[in-house]
Amino acid sequence: MAEEKVYKIAVIPGDGTGPEVIREGVKVLDAAAERFGFKLSYNYFDWGGERYLKTGETIPEGGIDELRKHNAIYLGAIGHPDVTPGILEKEILLRIRFELDQYINLRPVKLYPGVWTPIKDKGPEDIDFVVVRENTEGFYAGGGGFLRKGTPHEIAVQESINTRYGIERCIRYAFEYCRKRNKKKTLTMVGKTNVLTYAWNLWERTFHEVAKDYPDIKTDYAHVDATCMWFVKNPEWFDVIVTDNMFGDIITDLGAMIQGGMGIAAGGNINPEGVSMFEPIGGSAPKYTGKNVINPLAAICAGMMMLEHLGEEEAARAIENAVIKVCRDHLKSLSAGKMGYSTTEVGDLVANYT
Amino acid sequence: MAEEKVYKIAVIPGDGTGPEVIREGVKVLDAAAERFGFKLSYNYFDWGGERYLKTGETIPEGGIDELRKHNAIYLGAIGHPDVTPGILEKEILLRIRFELDQYINLRPVKLYPGVWTPIKDKGPEDIDFVVVRENTEGFYAGGGGFLRKGTPHEIAVQESINTRYGIERCIRYAFEYCRKRNKKKTLTMVGKTNVLTYAWNLWERTFHEVAKDYPDIKTDYAHVDATCMWFVKNPEWFDVIVTDNMFGDIITDLGAMIQGGMGIAAGGNINPEGVSMFEPIGGSAPKYTGKNVINPLAAICAGMMMLEHLGEEEAARAIENAVIKVCRDHLKSLSAGKMGYSTTEVGDLVANYT
Ligand SMILES: CC(C)[C@H](C(=O)O)[C@@H](O)C(=O)O
Ligand SMILES: CC(C)[C@H](C(=O)O)[C@@H](O)C(=O)O
Numbered sequence: 152m153a154e155e156k157v158y159k160i161a162v163i164p165g166d167g168t169g170p171e172v173i174r175e176g177v178k179v180l181d182a183a184a185e186r187f188g189f190k191l192s193y194n195y196f197d198w199g200g201e202r203y204l205k206t207g208e209t210i211p212e213g214g215i216d217e218l219r220k221h222n223a224i225y226l227g228a229i230g231h232p233d234v235t236p237g238i239l240e241k242e243i244l245l246r247i248r249f250e251l252d253q254y255i256n257l258r259p260v261k262l263y264p265g266v267w268t269p270i271k272d273k274g275p276e277d278i279d280f281v282v283v284r285e286n287t288e289g290f291y292a293g294g295g296g297f298l299r300k301g302t303p304h305e306i307a308v309q310e311s312i313n314t315r316y317g318i319e320r321c322i323r324y325a326f327e328y329c330r331k332r333n334k335k336k337t338l339t340m341v342g343k344t345n346v347l348t349y350a351w352n353l354w355e356r357t358f359h360e361v362a363k364d365y366p367d368i369k370t371d372y373a374h375v376d377a378t379c380m381w382f383v384k385n386p387e388w389f390d391v392i393v394t395d396n397m398f399g400d401i402i403t404d405l406g407a408m409i410q411g412g413m414g415i416a417a418g419g420n421i422n423p424e425g426v427s428m429f430e431p432i433g434g435s436a437p438k439y440t441g442k443n444v445i446n447p448l449a450a451i452c453a454g455m456m457m458l459e460h461l462g463e464e465e466a467a468r469a470i471e472n473a474v475i476k477v478c479r480d481h482l483k484s485l486s487a488g489k490m491g492y493s494t495t496e497v498g499d500l501v502a503n504y505t
Numbered sequence: 506m507a508e509e510k511v512y513k514i515a516v517i518p519g520d521g522t523g524p525e526v527i528r529e530g531v532k533v534l535d536a537a538a539e540r541f542g543f544k545l546s547y548n549y550f551d552w553g554g555e556r557y558l559k560t561g562e563t564i565p566e567g568g569i570d571e572l573r574k575h576n577a578i579y580l581g582a583i584g585h586p587d588v589t590p591g592i593l594e595k596e597i598l599l600r601i602r603f604e605l606d607q608y609i610n611l612r613p614v615k616l617y618p619g620v621w622t623p624i625k626d627k628g629p630e631d632i633d634f635v636v637v638r639e640n641t642e643g644f645y646a647g648g649g650g651f652l653r654k655g656t657p658h659e660i661a662v663q664e665s666i667n668t669r670y671g672i673e674r675c676i677r678y679a680f681e682y683c684r685k686r687n688k689k690k691t692l693t694m695v696g697k698t699n700v701l702t703y704a705w706n707l708w709e710r711t712f713h714e715v716a717k718d719y720p721d722i723k724t725d726y727a728h729v730d731a732t733c734m735w736f737v738k739n740p741e742w743f744d745v746i747v748t749d750n751m752f753g754d755i756i757t758d759l760g761a762m763i764q765g766g767m768g769i770a771a772g773g774n775i776n777p778e779g780v781s782m783f784e785p786i787g788g789s790a791p792k793y794t795g796k797n798v799i800n801p802l803a804a805i806c807a808g809m810m811m812l813e814h815l816g817e818e819e820a821a822r823a824i825e826n827a828v829i830k831v832c833r834d835h836l837k838s839l840s841a842g843k844m845g846y847s848t849t850e851v852g853d854l855v856a857n858y859t
Contacts, residue, residue, distance in 0.1 A: 237699040245700075269624050269737050294662075295703035305669040307707035308648075315659040343751075345591040346599075349649035353661035376758035383623050383737060383762050397697075401755060404730035408737050 156189040158461055161221040165199040166239075167435025168445040169227025175447035175498025176225065176454040179473070182502040183458060183466040194221065198243055200231020200435075209242035215250045223457050224428035227450065228435035241293075248286055253420035253427055254317065255324050256284035256399060257456070260386075260406035260416075265479035268409050270383055278409055280389035281332065283325040284399025286420055288317045289350070291396045311397070313350045318357045324423065325393035326365040335390040338362075339371040341378045341398055354395065378402055382409060407432055414446030414485035415478075417453035419460060429457040436487065444488040447498050448474055466505075473504035510543040512815055515575040515780075519553040520593075521789025522799040523581025529801035529852025530579065530808040533827070536856040537812060537820040548575065552597055554585020554789075563596035569604045577811050578605075578782035581804065582789035595647075602640055607774035607781055608671065609678050610638035610753060611810070614740075614760035614770075619833035622763050624737055632763055634743035635686065637679040638753025640774055642671045643704070645750045665751070667704045672711045678777065679747035680719040689744040692716075693725040695732045695752055708749065732756055736763060761786055768800035768839035769832075771807035773814060783811040790841065798842040801852050802828055820859075827858035 162177070164170035177193065184191050196214070203209050218224055224247070229239045247253070262268055262278035294310030322340075329338045340358050344351040355372075362370050373381065375398045381388055382405050394402065407416035413433030420428040431449030439445045451474060459467035477500045483491035490497060516531070518524035531547065538545050550568070557563050572578055578601070583593045601607070616622055616632035648664030676694075683692045694712050698705040709726075716724050727735065729752045735742055736759050748756065761770035767787030774782040785803030793799045805828060813821035831854045837845035844851060 237702060240699045241702075269626075271623050271625050290701055293702070295665075295701075297703060297707070303669055305707060307667045307703045309665040309667070309701045309704035311649075311663040311665075313661045313663070315657055343754075345594045346751075346754075347644055347649075347663045348591060348595075348647070349651060349661045350663035353651070353659060376755050379733060379755055379759040380762040380766075383759065384766070397700075400697075400700075401730050401733055405733040405737065405759070408734040412734075412738070 158189065158191050158222040159220065160191050160193050161196060161218050161224045162193050163196045163198050163224065163226045165227040165229045165435065166201065166231045167228055167437045167440045169199070169229070169435055171441075171443065171445055171494050172431060172447040172450035173225065173227040175494060176450040178498045179451050179470055179502045179505055180454045180458070182505045183463070183470055186469065186505060187463060187466040189463060189466070199229055200234045200239055203234060203239060204231070209239060210246060215247070218247065218251065219426055221426060222461060224426060225454065225457060226428055226430040228431070228433065230435040232437045245291060247428060248420050251422055251426050251428070252287060253422045253425070254285065254287045254320060255419070255421040255423070256286040256403070257419040257421055258282040258284065258403040258406060258416070258432070260403070260410045262410045263415070263475050263478045266411040266415065266485060268411060270409050273386060277387040280386065281328065281391050282399060282403050282406060283321065283328060283391060283393045284403060285317060285321040285395050287396070288312055288314060289396035311350050313353055313395070315353060315357060318354055319361060322358055322361045322393055325391055326361060326368055329368050329391040330365065332391060336367060337369040337371055337390040339373055339389060339392050341373050341375050341392050341394040341402065343375050343398070344372070345374070350395070375402065379405055382406060403432070411485050413449060414487070415448050415452060417449050417456055419453070419456045421460065427460055429453040429460070439487045443493045443495060445494050446485050446487055446490055447494050448477070448485065448501070451498070451501055469505050470501070473501045476504050477501050512543065512545050512576040513574065514545050514547050515550060515572050515578045516547050517550045517552050517578065517580045519581040519583045519789065520555065520585045521582055521791045521794045523553070523583070523789055525795075525797065525799055525848050526785060526801040526804035527579065527581040529848060530804040532852045533805050533824055533856045533859055534808045534812070536859045537817070537824055540823065540859065541817060541820040543817060543820070553583055554588045554593055557588060557593060558585070563593060564600060569601070572601065572605065573780055575780060576815060578780060579808065579811060580782055580784040582785065582787065584789040586791045599645060601782060602774050605776055605780050605782070606641060607776045607779070608639065608641045608674060609775040609777070610640040610757070611773040611775055612636040612638060612757040612760060612770070612786070614757070614764045616764045617769070617829050617832045620765040620769065620839060622765060624740070624763050627740060631741040633688075634740065635682065635745050636753060636757050636760060637675065637682060637745060637747045638757060639671060639675040639749050641750070642666055642668060643750035665704050667707055667749070669707060669711060672708055673715060676712055676715045676747055679745055680715060680722055683722050683745040684719065686745060690721060691723040691725055691744040693727055693743060693746050695727050695729050695746050695748040695756065697729050697752070698726070699728070704749070729756065733759055736760060757786070765839050767803060768841070769802050769806060771803050771810055773807070773810045775814065781814055783807040783814070793841045797847045797849060799848050800839050800841055800844055801848050802831070802839065802855070805852070805855055823859050824855070827855045830858050831855050
């Protein structure tokens with residue numbers, strides 16, 4: 152008999168409702184593992200706002216190296232009402248993305264049957280695309296500075312740093328993904344070539360050059376402002392989108408909304424050659440903490456993406472089908488407190504169907 | 506008898522369908538002028554793609570100074586399929602904004618009764634807010650450059666330049682506007698304080714300091730990514746928004762979509778102490794050119810904003826009421842070719858009701 156596969160997962164439940172949704176995610180992951188004959192072994196990391204407030208530490212020394220010993224990272228939510236915005240995001244979330252070189256942020260925007268979308272006349276056949284967001288450079292590199300700070304003559308410069316290396320690997324990933332996905336075989340670059348003429352000129356040149364290696368993929372371009380309009384008016388136009396870090400941040404939140412909101416939207420921070428991290432994209436939702444009312448489906452979907460990434464395709468599909476069943480046959484709404492079920496009950500339902 | 510007021514208007518019909526919609530705008534402006542006892546005298550400027558392709562010139566020498574001699578500028582659309590994207594935008598549209606120091610881009614997002622919005626369960630009482638976009642700095646300053654261009658080691662830097670001076674005058678304008686508007690008396694700053702920590706730190710400090718002069722106005726803050734979600738899910742939360750040039754560009758296009766699209770959305774590029782420019786925000790729509798099917802309402806609304814700016818409040822309200830009547834009682838759709846009326850007929854209808 153073949154040896155059982157064991158995946159080592161670093162779990163960072165984080166703040167607020169993070170631990171609650173991760174608990175349900177782990178429940179579902181374990182159900183899938185049992186059914187499909189593999190094992191998941193979890194190491195928990197208590198990083199987040201609570202720990203920071205107590206110890207002043209965000210990620211302890213050697214913490215990033217600990218993460219490297221795992222097959223994947225499963226993250227709840229980072230963000231605490233008593234911590235100045237920016238600290239935890241930068242020192243935990245963004246630091247992991249950067250130091251583990253998770254250069255792809257992968258965000259499927261898929262409306263499941265029965266899920267309420269705020270936009271009219273569009274169904275699951277219309278809302279089904281994927282955003283490939285560059286995840287390690289652009290504005291997120293953090294360049295910039297102040298001149299004459301605090302005076303009436305102050306100037307603040309914010310820099311977006313874009314490299315051929317970083318853009319090319321991201322664009323290649325997007326082309327490969329588009330080929331594999333095999334839907335409309337269309338990759339749309341989303342940018343602002345007519346105003347950000349340095350950054351997007353490099354993106355544009357790289358896009359056209361890499362495209363030559365993918366003659367089977369159609370290419371398209373849209374300005375970021377227009378893209379926001381089409382997400383709402385004609386989401387069916389999109390198949391795979393590739394964009395930079397900042398624009399990706401913006402359009403994927405809009406994408407989350409049209410696929411049903413923060414209750415369902417998940418993403419992966421991917422290093423194809425390293426350790427990747429999967430997360431529900433909603434925040435820590437402090438006001439719902441501990442009430443057992445938050446929707447765990449986004450965390451469950453993040454877990455599903457993680458299994459897919461680990462190569463457990465069948466298990467991932469089983470979770471997806473279970474999520475679809477629960478959305479279609481059970482939940483009254485995907486919003487916290489309005490589901491008609493508690494957090495734990497939703498986790499149980501999905502686990503049972505998996 | 507008092508002398509008749511005469512406003513000198515510089516008209517730039519521009520490319521594509523620009524001239525068609527401007528023609529209807531002028532028709533309506535003249536109807537309003539006649540009814541409310543003032544005059545508009547128009548000087549036409551043939552700037553745009555056609556002229557550029559023929560002469561290589563975008564704005565001829567002394568052109569900007571010519572504009573300065575007017576009370577306002579009325580613009581159709583700039584953009585030509587045979588001209589590389591960026592040239593006309595930068596050398597005409599952005600150049601006018603910058604050289605005339607039109608530091609405010611004012612974008613009312615208002616759903617008129619009877620107008621179709623792509624979002625569910627929201628009506629005119631829910632979609633009624635105004636975006637005040639900084640219009641002369643940030644990324645649009647054009648800073649940046651390339652290093653090792655064309656090599657695998659290329660780096661492209663794009664800079665956002667933000668000044669206390671530029672931010673403060675924009676924020677003050679927004680507070681004043683909010684006070685005058687007198688709806689919810691809430692000004693929301695939209696930014697990305699947790700990642701763009703230089704630019705948005707300056708915005709944040711300036712916002713809080715200026716707020717002290719407006720104790721009657723409530724202040725709020727939202728990240729740009731979350732804002733896109735709320736535009737679609739809870740647009741009723743907003744009253745007046747202030748944001749930077751790039752984020753303003755993105756969220757106002759999304760705003761245009763929820764208010765009914767490019768057929769109706771208009772904006773003003775305002776220099777409160779100088780010459781301001783008003784424009785429909787859609788593009789030149791080359792494929793509809795010359796067919797008499799494009800919707801002129803956005804250009805008509807831009808004209809209405811221009812009159813309001815010139816102090817002709819009553820005339821502006823008369824145009825707005827006429828637009829509302831036409832939307833509610835006549836048009837089948839606001840989209841080009843689907844209105845049930847031609848471009849000229851829509852202009853006639855609005856002019857008659859004005
Ligand atoms: C929390 C924040 C720093 C983060 C980002 O801007 O990337 C988030 O919005 C996201 O999209 O994952
Ligand atoms: C045409 C383009 C340069 C312009 C901008 O980005 O400002 C447009 O999108 C707008 O919003 O007026």
